[in-house]
Structures are given as structure tokens and as C-alpha cells.
Amino acid sequence: MVIDRRQRTTTSVMVHVMVALLPGMVVQVWLADWRTLVVIGVATIGALVTEIVCTRSTRDLSDGSAVVTGLLIGLCLPSTTPWFACLVASIIAIAIAKHAFGGLGNNVFNPAMAGYGAVLLAYPALVVEFDAISGATALEQLAHRGSTTIEEVSSTPAFGAFGAANHEWVNLAFAFGGLYLIAVRVISPLVPLCVIAGIGVAAFMLDDGGSSTSHGSPMFNWFAGGTMLTAFFIATDPVTSPSNRAGIVIYALGIGVLAMLIRKYSSWPDGFAFSVLLANCFVPLLERIRHRQTSPT
Amino acid sequence: MLERLPRSTPEFEPIDWSKATASNILARIKEAGVVGMGGAGYPAAAKLASGRHYGTRHVIANGVECEPGVNADRSLMQQHLSHVLDGLRIVGHCLDCDQLTLAVSDRRVHQSFQDSDFSDVTCEMVSDHPANGEERTLIKTIFNESIPSSEYPSQRGFVVLNVATLFAICEAVRDGYRPTDRVVTVFDEERWVELDTPIESLAATPLLIRHGSVATGVMASKNAVVKLTTNAVAHDRTELARACIHCGWCDDVCPRYLPVEEMLRTQQSQSRQQGLDAYFDACFECGACVVVCPSTIPLLDWIRQGKRQTSVERLKQRANARFERRNARVAERRSDETRAREVRLHTPRKW
Numbered sequence: 001m002v003i004d005r006r007q008r009t010t011t012s013v014m015v016h017v018m019v020a021l022l023p024g025m026v027v028q029v030w031l032a033d034w035r036t037l038v039v040i041g042v043a044t045i046g047a048l049v050t051e052i053v054c055t056r057s058t059r060d061l062s063d064g065s066a067v068v069t070g071l072l073i074g075l076c077l078p079s080t081t082p083w084f085a086c087l088v089a090s091i092i093a094i095a096i097a098k099h100a101f102g103g104l105g106n107n108v109f110n111p112a113m114a115g116y117g118a119v120l121l122a123y124p125a126l127v128v129e130f131d132a133i134s135g136a137t138a139l140e141q142l143a144h145r146g147s148t149t150i151e152e153v154s155s156t157p158a159f160g161a162f163g164a165a166n167h168e169w170v171n172l173a174f175a176f177g178g179l180y181l182i183a184v185r186v187i188s189p190l191v192p193l194c195v196i197a198g199i200g201v202a203a204f205m206l207d208d209g210g211s212s213t214s215h216g217s218p219m220f221n222w223f224a225g226g227t228m229l230t231a232f233f234i235a236t237d238p239v240t241s242p243s244n245r246a247g248i249v250i251y252a253l254g255i256g257v258l259a260m261l262i263r264k265y266s267s268w269p270d271g272f273a274f275s276v277l278l279a280n281c282f283v284p285l286l287e288r289i290r291h292r293q294t295s296p297t
Numbered sequence: 298m299l300e301r302l303p304r305s306t307p308e309f310e311p312i313d314w315s316k317a318t319a320s321n322i323l324a325r326i327k328e329a330g331v332v333g334m335g336g337a338g339y340p341a342a343a344k345l346a347s348g349r350h351y352g353t354r355h356v357i358a359n360g361v362e363c364e365p366g367v368n369a370d371r372s373l374m375q376q377h378l379s380h381v382l383d384g385l386r387i388v389g390h391c392l393d394c395d396q397l398t399l400a401v402s403d404r405r406v407h408q409s410f411q412d413s414d415f416s417d418v419t420c421e422m423v424s425d426h427p428a429n430g431e432e433r434t435l436i437k438t439i440f441n442e443s444i445p446s447s448e449y450p451s452q453r454g455f456v457v458l459n460v461a462t463l464f465a466i467c468e469a470v471r472d473g474y475r476p477t478d479r480v481v482t483v484f485d486e487e488r489w490v491e492l493d494t495p496i497e498s499l500a501a502t503p504l505l506i507r508h509g510s511v512a513t514g515v516m517a518s519k520n521a522v523v524k525l526t527t528n529a530v531a532h533d534r535t536e537l538a539r540a541c542i543h544c545g546w547c548d549d550v551c552p553r554y555l556p557v558e559e560m561l562r563t564q565q566s567q568s569r570q571q572g573l574d575a576y577f578d579a580c581f582e583c584g585a586c587v588v589v590c591p592s593t594i595p596l597l598d599w600i601r602q603g604k605r606q607t608s609v610e611r612l613k614q615r616a617n618a619r620f621e622r623r624n625a626r627v628a629e630r631r632s633d634e635t636r637a638r639e640v641r642l643h644t645p646r647k648w
Contacts, residue, residue: 005546005550005589005591006365006588006589008546008589008591009591009592009593010539010542010591010592012591013544013591060539063539103540104539104540104542105539105540105541105542105543105592106540238542238543238544238545239542241543243543243545243548243558243559244548244556
């Protein structure tokens, strides 16, 4: 295995990302149902076809970025999503979020999150997540629970041992894959750490011990929804994150805090799609930090 | 073992260097035309003369070969380590300096040095970070002394010579040969190549060729030949380049902490921002960024282009300033003359 960055190409970086996504994907398919595979497959094939149409060649397919975008969309969407919604998500991701901005490297918004976010807004009823086993997910129940306390709501089967039922294991598996990416030096630990810290701090400050307005402990929020997938695989996208260290810290903390605020104060159960897109808006601003920071030696 | 064409009879009288005077040795090095074979091509005799002038504390043989895929110095050391060390001793004798250091980055060379007994030379093992081969970085790494970019290392008592240069010095002084060939990495394979061999004749393929390593070489022109400073010939990879994905690895690896990515961005978009000139000047072209770039972007080509623009801009500004000074001077002189004429006009004639 090559840990030396000298041997890396864009393609091998993307292959490492795909390998790191595997454990999470397996656990998700295992705990949900076979339809997850259909969702992932449709999103990936849709992304590939859109990439070919947009570039009118197959040359750029070999860098693997379209496959990763498709995989991430498929992993974000629940298994009950109809196939056309998956297709719309991946077409918007590749055609509008990526190629309309000038292709790989020039996109302002994270393609996967742009596609997923567009589908969230366009078909809210179709992509609301229902677990096959427990009905509505834990985040869903927290968002629309009326005036029940945390204690009452968490006795429902949507809540697991330390996070949301099923999702805690999916999150753990994604975190495991993310640690692999850090170990092979594809991503730096800074972004996931700051995202996790951001959501942890926000959850801790909003947690008032379990009244009807609180939104769960940091532990619960770390292992519910798409926290780990976002922290390790989506926020770490190099193209749509700042390239200086101070900017990265602000960007990643912002994603965590914004996601937590959306979870608590909006009717969306999980806020990562919108928090990542919002943070992307600030990247050009954060890129300007460097000028004042370093001086040539 | 690399194959080397048999050499003809020595051109010069061999010198018994341990008894010879420094000026004799210097004259011989100058006569043989030895230049820095690490790439800079600085005349070795001039460097040694400057070392004698300022007084030398350390002579360092630079065998830290860290350009990617270049092994010319490594194979030279494996084959002719004693020649290289003799060259180092000759330089040490010439500069009255007994602190001789051989810096290597290759484990095997380090091992073979330790196996043989050279008590007069210390061998330093440094990492093969792409910047370590540069002499100031090397001095900083081994002796922890920084040399400002306004001074030569020889002004601070350090003389750094490439191992191939030392080999050439040894052959010129001890054996009386002018350097006529050198080890070159030709497409990942080391061999002795006669100087002035056309680079085109080395390649069997019609691909574009770089004169130098993959990372730091420049595009070879049609009639380029192998020179004393040619350590490698490589295939060009510009065709493979993809778009920058802003991974920031170039910024991470840069030994001068330059914002490489930003420099590339301004250079590619032709929208040069103010305040970046100093960054372009500070780059010493180690090629580390090219090596780590996952999109195989020829970053150094862009940076070199930026450097050229910087220097052209600077020349323009200098010329402009000169022109304006001249105009001011002319205007002043003209007004002086006018004033004098006025005075003459209004002074009443004496007669």
C-alpha cells in the first residue's frame, strides 16, 4: 500500500475514498434493505452518464470523481427513494453543480450535497426517511415530536444504544472508513475533528437535560443521521473547502454548528446538506485569509 | 556496473595532490573546465577560489539526490565512491579544511560507506525530502545554520559540491582527464553518456522530452545536447495533467512555505495579483510540489513562467524609472539654459 503522497494521482485518491466508503455501505445495506443497493446503483450510473454527456468524452471518467459523487448521493438518500429522484439528484450534482461551474476543481458547491439538497427541496415527501423496522427515524421523531421530553421520545424503538437505531452502526462504520483515509494520508484529520467538535459543542450548549425543547446529547447527535459521512467524506472534499488552515477550521466548525442549528430549529430532520452548502458559500471569503497570514521566508 | 567507454590517454600531467599547492590544483580544475554538475553549472574553480578567500570550515559532498526518478549520483557513488572521496580530499586540501562531510540520502550508499573505513570523512544521512538537495537547505539540515539568500554559502564558511563534480575534480587533478562524459538517468535507467550527445538520439520514442528530471526539468529544445549539468532526461507528463482539485498538498510540501496553489491559480487565470512577486522569487525550484501533485500538473512550468514575468515587469519598471529621471534631467537642463538666455537678453550691453 502506498502511503507516500509522491505516488498519488487523482484516480488513486478517489479509489481510496471508494474503499473507505465500503464498510459504511455494507452496514447500511445490511441494516436497511436491498433497495439501498438500487438507490446507490441508480445514483452512480446517473452520475457516470451525466459526466459523459457533459464532457462529451470518456477521458474524465477515469479520475473517479463522478463515481464518488454518485456513491455519496446514493448513501445520503434513504432506501425508499424512487429511482427518478435518485436520477434527478445525480444529474443536478454533475451537470449543474459541477460542469456548469467549469468541471472538476472549479465547482463552488459540493456536487453530492447540491444534488441531494435539490432533491430534498423538490420532493420532500419522497425522501423523508422511514426505517423499514422502526418507522420514522430518531431525528425525524425529534423534529416533529410536539411537547414530549427527550426521555419519553427516546423510549421509542427509533433510538438505539448510544445514537439513532441502526444509524449508530452505519455512523461507526463510516467513521472507521474515515480513519482509514486519515491513515493513508488522503485527508487530514483537521476537517472531521472540527466538524465533530462543532456539532458536539453546539449540541452540548443546546442540551438542557432533556426538556421538550432540547435536542439530545452530543453523543446522540454524533451517531445519528449523516454526521460521520459528512465529517469524513463530504466536508473533506478538497475542491469546495478552503486551502489554508485557519479557513479550514472555521469552515468545518461552521458545518457542524450550522447542522446542529438546522436539526434543532428547522423542520428538516438532518441539516448536513444545507450546512455544507452554506459553508461552501463562505469558502471564497475564507480563501482570503492567507494573504495576511504568511509572508515569504 | 555501468558501462563506460574506455578513456584515451590523459590530457594533462597527473598531479600528486597531497604535495601540490592550492594554486596549482585550482589552475588544473580551471583548465579542465569542471563546473557544478548538480545542475547549476557554477565553475568549480571560482567556487573554490571564493572558499579560499572567505576561509572554509566545512566542505560538503552533496550526494543527496532527491529529484524523483533520478539515480545518477547514487549509481556514481556505488561505483566510484573512492574517487568521489578523493575529490573531496583534494578540495579539502586545497581549502585547508579538514572537516569533510559526505551527505547522502540513500541507505545503501550509507551502508557501503560505513562498511569501508574512511576515518577522515563523516557521512551524514538525510531524508530524501525533495528540498534537501538544495545546498542551503542541506546546510540547515546538517549544521543547523541558515544562510540568507543574499549570501553565498562560501561567505559563511561552507563549500558544497555535488558528488559528480568531485568525481570530475578527482579525475582532472589526480589522473589528468578533462570531463568528457557523465552518468545520466536516461528514462529511468542510468548510464554513462558522452557530452554533446544529442538528446534526441537518446530517445527511441517521439514523445516530448524534458531536459532534467520529470519534476524539475525544462522542455528540451530540438537540438539540445547532454551537458555537464544534465543529470537526467525524462519523458514529459504535461499530457496527463488534470484540473487542480485544490488538495493543498503542494502547499503542505513546499520547503519555503509558499502558497503554491494560489500562485498556480493566478498564473493560470492570467490575473496576477499584487504582492505575489516575492513568493515567485522565493521559489528555488526543488520540484517537491510537482512530485506530490495528484493531478500531475506541471506546477514548476507555471511558476517559472511567473518568475519570468516578474523579472520582465521589474526590468520594465526600472527602464521606466530611468526614462523619467532622464526626462526630468533634460527638462532641468533646458530650463537652466533658458534662464541663462533670459539673463543674457536682459543684461545691458557694456558698449
